[in-house]
Amino acid sequence: MKCLTVQQIYLYLEEELSPEKASKVKKHLVSCDKCRRALEERRLLHTASLSLPQWNVPPNFAEKTIEKIFPVEKRKFRWAPILATACSSLFLITVFSAVLQGQKLPAFLFGVLRTVWGFIEKTSLFAVKLIKVSVNLVKVLQRFLEMISQELSSLTGSLGTEIQVISISLTLILLFLTAFIFRRIFITGETK
Ligand SMILES: [Zn+2]
Numbered sequence: 001m002k003c004l005t006v007q008q009i010y011l012y013l014e015e016e017l018s019p020e021k022a023s024k025v026k027k028h029l030v031s032c033d034k035c036r037r038a039l040e041e042r043r044l045l046h047t048a049s050l051s052l053p054q055w056n057v058p059p060n061f062a063e064k065t066i067e068k069i070f071p072v073e074k075r076k077f078r079w080a081p082i083l084a085t086a087c088s089s090l091f092l093i094t095v096f097s098a099v100l101q102g103q104k105l106p107a108f109l110f111g112v113l114r115t116v117w118g119f120i121e122k123t124s125l126f127a128v129k130l131i132k133v134s135v136n137l138v139k140v141l142q143r144f145l146e147m148i149s150q151e152l153s154s155l156t157g158s159l160g161t162e163i164q165v166i167s168i169s170l171t172l173i174l175l176f177l178t179a180f181i182f183r184r185i186f187i188t189g190e191t192k
Contacts, residue, residue, distance in 0.1 A: 001028045004035045007125050009042050045133075052136040061142065065149045069168055137182055141175065 001024050004012070011017045012025050029036050098108045148171050 001025075003032060004028065004038065006038075006042070009035075009039055010046075010125070010129055012039070013043055013046050049133045049136050052140060057139075057142050058146075061146065065145055068149050068153060133182075137179075141178070144175075 004025060008017070008025060012022060015022070017025065029039060094112075095108070
């Protein structure tokens, strides 16, 4: 058996492999130092992500927080229709330029579909893992956000708008930084 892929390691850890495959993996692990180490690293990450605290969010938590942070601007900016328009325009432009360059439309669309499907196939398993980790991360961040929002509401009465804006910006920067660090840890862990 060849060395294990990251996907196989995760499937093995989550006991999602068939019994025959699992026993092949087990045999390989006995003889391969490198894979055993890789498995242990993933096991640590896996256990860590499972043991993050479960945290129950109060009802309407996200809405209330957003209302506190963006009291006036909320619901003014509708990004979904803009994004949809941009995506479909991009798609139409691609199709038209392909047709103009003399490619046959069905063959072209088939090629696009195959590329997209290949991409989805390659990334989906990793995406699922990333989502699982992210959900736990989001729970922690929500707790953090709630603390911040409580702070904000107690400050709102006494401080000026500029200070509110500065503290919101700092919070956002901190959040992005945290997200970025976690992303680096998990993604560089994957592609190694
Ligand atoms: Zn190996």
